[in-house]
Amino acid sequence: MREYRLDDEVDFLIIGTGAGGGTLAGKLAEHGFSVIALDAGLYFRPLEDFASDETEQEKLYWLDRRVCDGADPLQMGGKNSGKAVGGSMVHFAMVSLRFRPEWFKSRSLLGYGADWPLDWREMWHYYRQAELALSISGPVSYPWGPKRPRYPYRAHEVNSAGRLLAKGAEALGMQWTETPLATVSAPRGKSPPCVYRGFCRFGCSTNAKQSTLNTWIPRAIAAGAEIRDLAMAGRIEVNDAGRATGVRFHRNGAWHFQRARNVVVSGYAIETPRLLLNSATPRHPHGLANSSGLVGKYLMTQSNQAVFGRMDDEVRWYKGPPSLTITEHWNYQDNKDFFGGYCWMAQGPLPIEWAFIQTGARGLWGEALRRDMMNYNHQVGLKMVGEVLPDTRNHVTLDDERDQYGLRIPRITFSWGENDKILIDHAIGQMTLSMQAIGAREIFAQREDANHLAGTARMGFSPETSVVNADCRSWDIANLWVCDGSVFPTTGGVNPSLTIQAIALRTADRIKAMAQHGEL
Amino acid sequence: MSWNDATRRAVDARLAVAREPRFFAAREWQVLNRLCGRILPQPVDRPAVPIAALIDSKMRRMGDAGTRIEPMPWDGEAWRLALTALDGHGFMNLDDTDADALLTRMQHGALASDAWSRVPPALFFAKRLLPDIVEAYYGHPTAWSEIGFGGPASPRGYVRMDTNRRDPWEATEARDEPEAALRANRHVR
Known part of the structure; x- marks a missing residue:
């Protein structure tokens, strides 16, 4: 791997190597730019470093200090953070879905949220690029939305839990399909086909999973980029001319300064606004790129409620990827009394997570808990990914407490809105019908759960109403960019990683075009 | 394995x-x-x-x-x-x-x-x-x-994904016939 010196002024210094930053690093390097990508986490080698163990693999999460408040404080950890080269894609559930086209114009077409400054047809092109780059395994034809080509790799075998979703959906007259997943169903390069070990959400120890870590990062390095791990960015420096000059970062026990012509922040919806706010100067007293006052605002999550039940049959839901089948029915139906949509997928929680659900949703403990847990192999469930509306009351600010680097920590404030609650109730009702249709007994709902994040540096049409433009370029500082899920104006009812990658691919192409026109 | x-x-x-x-x-x-x-x-x-x-x-x-x-x-x-x-x-x-x-x-x-x-x-x-x-x-x-979880399986993985199927190294449930389960589980490891 090529390594740059601190006083080398690289073309792009990217902070974060997840779905946004890792993808962008690969594509920008392939476009011929000099690139350094920093990550606060370790550069893991899956074959040597990854255990089949829920607790051990917490090493992949961002567990630095954070304060949560609001009426419904978020639970930070595995579902919404990552601290490793490759970011949270190292432990993502591999679900790789496209947005419904109308969501890019949800204000104009559907009457809620905000429009994106992006066109769905252009995104369709970049979704395809991302799907090819990750060799997504999926169905030949996808039941919802505009036509798309068949997925690059055939769909995976469906496990018992996935079949039960299908049975329930058919009973309700809904379409279902095999979930497009970023784990290969046949060999690809150094990746063997998925062996269905089921620890997907805790890091793939065989490299069957196609994450940033084993797709875009190697491509970035091959194209001459440097991946600098264990490097925590503390501050972006800006000169008197109002341009970013580089980044102060902590590595090997000391602070350093890396020069760069352009700085890209790809820290996701908590660390991105935190870094911009922590980089305040007398000329930018409210943080960088924040003349709109919107840095940290409109924090969104996705509703992740579930319904569980018990079958007489053995389901053994721990085998295979947890979400092998999906129905997006309610993402594409508009005859409902709330805004936004949701999908649901089959489930396969491992023992600790299942115990968390039993204690969290049902409050079980004592002998009742231990006895109930013994039905583990007969449990079945459905879990939603639902759209949460952008709301100014939900935000990331700086707290006065500090972390191990001496940096002010983020305070994360979240409460469900009225529309969110109605959507969740609707989803729980529908998933309950599906569980009843398959003959599940002792059905219960997990009402309290959320997962992916978005917002906090939204893209838009004007400097007054957004932080970055359609090219992820900040309105205030021409060589400061944000490229990750924080640019989402709305979050849709599907997992966000493929959309983040598509945005990064588009941004890389736009940067190349702008460079050719002398517009950088 | x-x-x-x-x-x-x-x-x-x-x-x-x-x-x-x-x-x-x-x-x-x-x-x-x-x-x-x-x-x-x-x-x-x-x-x-x-x-x-x-x-x-x-x-x-x-x-x-x-x-x-x-x-x-x-x-x-x-x-x-x-x-x-x-x-x-x-x-x-x-x-x-x-x-x-x-x-x-x-x-x-x-x-x-x-x-x-x-x-x-x-x-x-x-x-x-x-x-x-x-x-x-x-x-x-x-x-x-205790709960019958098949356990860590890397790099071996799982093969039998269907309902009521267990991989050969997974224990069968005791249910109402503990003697039969004991016999079936004798070779499970």
Whole structure:
């Protein structure tokens, strides 16, 4: 791997190597730019470093200090953070879905949220690029939305839990399909086909999973980029001319300064606004790129409620990827009394997570808990990914407490809105019908759960109403960019990683075009 | 074939966890042990999962990091405050039935005293107490066997994905015919 010196002024210094930053690093390097990508986490080698163990693999999460408040404080950890080269894609559930086209114009077409400054047809092109780059395994034809080509790799075998979703959906007259997943169903390069070990959400120890870590990062390095791990960015420096000059970062026990012509922040919806706010100067007293006052605002999550039940049959839901089948029915139906949509997928929680659900949703403990847990192999469930509306009351600010680097920590404030609650109730009702249709007994709902994040540096049409433009370029500082899920104006009812990658691919192409026109 | 080296290292370290407290003070340790025994009562015919020791180890490693939910302090301090508060209600002197009744009141937020001011009983019970105890227990191979979880499987993986199918190395359920299950499980390993 090529390594740059601190006083080398690289073309792009990217902070974060997840779905946004890792993808962008690969594509920008392939476009011929000099690139350094920093990550606060370790550069893991899956074959040597990854255990089949829920607790051990917490090493992949961002567990630095954070304060949560609001009426419904978020639970930070595995579902919404990552601290490793490759970011949270190292432990993502591999679900790789496209947005419904109308969501890019949800204000104009559907009457809620905000429009994106992006066109769905252009995104369709970049979704395809991302799907090819990750060799997504999926169905030949996808039941919802505009036509798309068949997925690059055939769909995976469906496990018992996935079949039960299908049975329930058919009973309700809904379409279902095999979930497009970023784990290969046949060999690809150094990746063997998925062996269905089921620890997907805790890091793939065989490299069957196609994450940033084993797709875009190697491509970035091959194209001459440097991946600098264990490097925590503390501050972006800006000169008197109002341009970013580089980044102060902590590595090997000391602070350093890396020069760069352009700085890209790809820290996701908590660390991105935190870094911009922590980089305040007398000329930018409210943080960088924040003349709109919107840095940290409109924090969104996705509703992740579930319904569980018990079958007489053995389901053994721990085998295979947890979400092998999906129905997006309610993402594409508009005859409902709330805004936004949701999908649901089959489930396969491992023992600790299942115990968390039993204690969290049902409050079980004592002998009742231990006895109930013994039905583990007969449990079945459905879990939603639902759209949460952008709301100014939900935000990331700086707290006065500090972390191990001496940096002010983020305070994360979240409460469900009225529309969110109605959507969740609707989803729980529908998933309950599906569980009843398959003959599940002792059905219960997990009402309290959320997962992916978005917002906090939204893209838009004007400097007054957004932080970055359609090219992820900040309105205030021409060589400061944000490229990750924080640019989402709305979050849709599907997992966000493929959309983040598509945005990064588009941004890389736009940067190349702008460079050719002398517009950088 | 089904446990790679990284998995073995992680589980070995868990089985070898120090049985003496290194984070909690002597009295807190006693209260914690009683509490773990009530939240997850274990059979006496096998070695117990050392739940309290695993929590002690976790708090020593990461008791002042992670997510803090207002108004609770960081996890380690929250645990200490809650154990002391529970002790203040005479938890150690109650018989099992009354101890469980006290814990039920804690779960429903029905305990009140100044000792709970920074660790609201219901919030701590739901967000710290239950998760930490069940994580320690259900992360232990003894518990995996108890619930019939097939367990770590890297690089071997699983093959039989369908309903009512088990891979040959997975145990069959005892159900109503323990003798038949014993015979079927003789070659499972």
